Amino acid sequence: MAGSSVRGGSNCPPLFVTEKPTRMARYAYRLFASTVLAGVLLVWLYRATHVPPMSSGARWWAWLGLSAAELWFGFYWVLTLSVRWSPVFRRAFPDQLLRRYKEEQLPGVDIFVCTADPTVEPPMLVISTVLSVMAYDYPKEKLNIYLSDDAGSIITLYALYEASEFAKHWLPFCNKYQVEPRSPAAYFGTEASPPDACDRKEWFSLKEMHKDLAARVNSVVNSGKIPEVSKCKLMGFSRWSENASFRDHPSIVQILIDGNKRKATDVDGKVLPTLVYMAREKRPQEHHHFKAGSLNALIRVSSVISNSPVIMNVDCDMYSNNSGSIRDALCFFQDEQLGQDIAFVQYPQNFENVVQNDIYGNPINTVNELDHPCLDGWGGMCYYGTGCFHRREALCGRIYSPDYKEDWTRVARKTEDVIDLEGMAESLVTCTYEHNTLWGVEKGVIYGCPLEDVITGLQIQCRGWRSVYHNPPRKGFLGMAPTSLGQILVQHKRWTEGFLQISLSKYSPFLLGHRKISLGLQMGYSVCGFWAANSFPTLYYVTIPSLCFLNGISLFPEITSPWFVPFAYVAVAAYSCSLVESLQCGDTAVEWWNAQRMWLFRRITSYLLAAIDTIRRMLGVTESGFTLTAKVTDPRALERYKKGMMEFGSFSVMFAIITTVALLNLACMMLGVAKVLLRKGAVSLGAMFVQAVLCALIVAINFPVYEAMFVRKDSGRLPASVSVVSLCIVLPFCILPTKL
Numbered sequence: 067m068a069g070s071s072v073r074g075g076s077n078c079p080p081l082f083v084t085e086k087p088t089r090m091a092r093y094a095y096r097l098f099a100s101t102v103l104a105g106v107l108l109v110w111l112y113r114a115t116h117v118p119p120m121s122s123g124a125r126w127w128a129w130l131g132l133s134a135a136e137l138w139f140g141f142y143w144v145l146t147l148s149v150r151w152s153p154v155f156r157r158a159f160p161d162q163l164l165r166r167y168k169e170e171q172l173p174g175v176d177i178f179v180c181t182a183d184p185t186v187e188p189p190m191l192v193i194s195t196v197l198s199v200m201a202y203d204y205p206k207e208k209l210n211i212y213l214s215d216d217a218g219s220i221i222t223l224y225a226l227y228e229a230s231e232f233a234k235h236w237l238p239f240c241n242k243y244q245v246e247p248r249s250p251a252a253y254f255g256t257e258a259s260p261p262d263a264c265d266r267k268e269w270f271s272l273k274e275m276h277k278d279l280a281a282r283v284n285s286v287v288n289s290g291k292i293p294e295v296s297k298c299k300l301m302g303f304s305r306w307s308e309n310a311s312f313r314d315h316p317s318i319v320q321i322l323i324d325g326n327k328r329k330a331t332d333v334d335g336k337v338l339p340t341l342v343y344m345a346r347e348k349r350p351q352e353h354h355h356f357k358a359g360s361l362n363a364l365i366r367v368s369s370v371i372s373n374s375p376v377i378m379n380v381d382c383d384m385y386s387n388n389s390g391s392i393r394d395a396l397c398f399f400q401d402e403q404l405g406q407d408i409a410f411v412q413y414p415q416n417f418e419n420v421v422q423n424d425i426y427g428n429p430i431n432t433v434n435e436l437d438h439p440c441l442d443g444w445g446g447m448c449y450y451g452t453g454c455f456h457r458r459e460a461l462c463g464r465i466y467s468p469d470y471k472e473d474w475t476r477v478a479r480k481t482e483d484v485i486d487l488e489g490m491a492e493s494l495v496t497c498t499y500e501h502n503t504l505w506g507v508e509k510g511v512i513y514g515c516p517l518e519d520v521i522t523g524l525q526i527q528c529r530g531w532r533s534v535y536h537n538p539p540r541k542g543f544l545g546m547a548p549t550s551l552g553q554i555l556v557q558h559k560r561w562t563e564g565f566l567q568i569s570l571s572k573y574s575p576f577l578l579g580h581r582k583i584s585l586g587l588q589m590g591y592s593v594c595g596f597w598a599a600n601s602f603p604t605l606y607y608v609t610i611p612s613l614c615f616l617n618g619i620s621l622f623p624e625i626t627s628p629w630f631v632p633f634a635y636v637a638v639a640a641y642s643c644s645l646v647e648s649l650q651c652g653d654t655a656v657e658w659w660n661a662q663r664m665w666l667f668r669r670i671t672s673y674l675l676a677a678i679d680t681i682r683r684m685l686g687v688t689e690s691g692f693t694l695t696a697k698v699t700d701p702r703a704l705e706r707y708k709k710g711m712m713e714f715g716s717f718s719v720m721f722a723i724i725t726t727v728a729l730l731n732l733a734c735m736m737l738g739v740a741k742v743l744l745r746k747g748a749v750s751l752g753a754m755f756v757q758a759v760l761c762a763l764i765v766a767i768n769f770p771v772y773e774a775m776f777v778r779k780d781s782g783r784l785p786a787s788v789s790v791v792s793l794c795i796v797l798p799f800c801i802l803p804t805k806l
């Protein structure tokens with residue numbers, strides 16, 4: 067995509083540029099989209115003008131449902147145009163930044179890492195992330211790292227303490243050899259031997275040191291006991307009482323490295339970044355608001371310790387993969403011409419643990435390479451909760467005004483005395499602190515929604531700020547994608563519920579964003595906002611036409627009819643376009659095919675259950691929660707994942723739905739074809755052609771399900787209980803009246 071630069075003239079060279087696809091490419095896409103739109107309209111027209119007589123009973127009902135489904139799909143497709151319409155691509159020039167600002171003129175940066183459970187999120191994983199962000203290529207005295215531990219676990223503090231010791235060797239090493247990535251686990255995990263530039267002895271001794279660190283931390287994880295020697299070195303350990311627990315403990319803030327102190331130096335005598343451990347107070351009767359609550363606590367704690375104008379946050383499993391990310395992000399904030407109103411810079415989510423041809427279609431390349439650049443094009447990439455740089459003022463509720471001038475070099479520390487400072491910080495993260503304040507409403511991250519991040523970003527944009535999306539060639543962050551079907555579906559259910567809640571609340575992009583953000587952006591948000599609404603039409607489309615096929619009820623135009631053309635055109639055009647996009651964005655054809663399967667599975671399970679649960683919650687039956695996404699997988703399951711085998715294993719309603727749909731279509735296809743051939747000969751297939759193809763495609767895409775059901779013997783296969791339940795549902799449909 068060759069680009070044209072959009073920027074007015076100025077004296078100093080820009081810190082970033084924005085590129086767009088060529089005008090030709092944009093118009094070609096729009097032309098294509100209008101032909102598809104014409105097809106959609108014709109499909110609607112056909113449905114409206116060929117309604118069967120009501121006396122035809124089943125056919126009439128099936129027709130009605132199908133029309134509604136197609137009406138929705140058409141409408142939804144129009145929404146998705148917003149994330150294809152006008153992508154923009156950003157390029158930052160950190161060298162210019164270096165030339166323009168001296169080190170002491172650069173802003174301080176506060177980095178937040180969140181963890182919530184030392185069993186689901188192993189402390190070694192957490193500290194690898196912490197070490198990767200401590201090692202950013204940025205003046206260390208300007209860098210402050212805060213770890214929020216929602217489990218309030220002494221083991222996590224211990225791991226962090228060990229990390230602070232290891233950092234004294236790791237940071238100078240990274241600096242000396244320009245190491246990438248700077249997560250020691252990721253680095254030593256991929257590099258088997260020292261690169262040429264490295265001193266061999268130094269490299270091996272550091273690797274050994276890291277191995278020892280892992281051994282010490284893991285032994286404490288296993289035993290649950292902190293070694294006495296460490297206890298003497300860090301006062302924080304004495305703060306845990308016998309009866310403190312996950313849900314019931316006081317607030318603890320512990321400054322492990324105080325960057326202000328001269329003695330906090332690495333082995334080369336250079337300053338280290340400030341490192342702070344925080345566990346906010348938890349009491350069983352007080353709602354803690356999950357990750358949103360910890361982020362707000364971190365904002366307050368950091369406000370008395372460093373109060374940097376820039377805040378970055380990552381999930382504990384998302385290490386920094388690019389040591390230049392801070393400088394890149396600052397290029398956007400500090401551009402004199404265009405940076406004024408930028409509230410946050412979001413990096414894409416990329417995953418370290420996905421394999422080639424991932425069976426779950428995990429590499430979300432089209433989302434990262436197309437959807438997000440388009441949101442950016444509308445002036446508002448959304449905030450995704452991790453890998454995002456924020457302007458503190460905007461995050462804390464400031465409304466954008468052109469007169470406002472940021473003081474990038476401000477430093478604020480309430481008191482020099484560390485003990486006082488910790489005490490002060492602790493008083494800001496008690497359970498009652500937020501009572502009757504605007505925290506979670508106007509200030510900080512918004513509460514009450516499983517997608518706190520998206521809603522927060524939207525609110526910031528509605529206050530007049532813009533956001534940008536930055537996707538440099540070397541990925542900024544790498545995280546862990548769930549690698550089992552159940553986990554993925556559950557994660558998507560949480561997201562879908564979150565999006566649906568947003569769409570139905572006063573925070574809906576159409577209400578909150580009315581006249582504040584562009585229509586394109588409102589539509590862009592709604593693409594995810596209406597995920598849940600896709601569930602019912604999709605479920606209908608993958609069951610009813612097949613059942614009708616079995617029963618000889620035709621629902622689509624005959625293959626010889628001119629009305630067949632729009633149906634065929636829309637389907638072929640939409641899918642080939644999606645395939646081409648996917649290939650262009652770097653997916654393989656297999657990945658695309660797998661992603662289509664996951665798309666189907668998510669729609670008939672995660673989206674469906676999310677819709678049902680949201681309705682139940684609106685009726686006051688259930689409360690929302692946050693099921694942590696697993697970060698460790700059973701080694702055998704991991705092997706299977708690498709071999710491209712889908713992981714089922716235990717009973718779940720979601721699996722039962724998937725299997726039922728798969729079995730139903732298999733039965734319909736076999737019985738339906740047999741019937742047509744036996745009774746009427748192949749000629750009569752004409753009226754059923756579309757349904758036969760649809761049914762066959764559903765069968766083809768469900769191949770891994772049949773395999774898991776009938777062929778596989780490993781522990782990840784479909785449990786017999788799921789098969790039995792599905793069979794009981796499908797059987798009656800196969801033997802019941804063939805002429806309804």
Ligand SMILES: O=c1ccn([C@@H]2O[C@H](COP(=O)(O)OP(=O)(O)O[C@H]3O[C@H](CO)[C@@H](O)[C@H](O)[C@H]3O)[C@@H](O)[C@H]2O)c(=O)[nH]1
Nearest residue numbers: 180181182216356357360381382450451452516557694695
């Ligand atoms: O009570 C809680 C629950 C979670 N977390 C942290 O939140 C992060 C994200 O949780 P995870 O289980 O990994 O969820 P994912 O589904 O992987 O998270 C995605 O979706 C979330 C919203 O649902 C976003 O907040 C995340 O940034 C995004 O990566 C992790 O670091 C957790 O430690 C907390 O700090 N406190």
Ligand SMILES: [Mn+2]
Nearest residue numbers: 381383546695
């Ligand atoms: Mn995660």
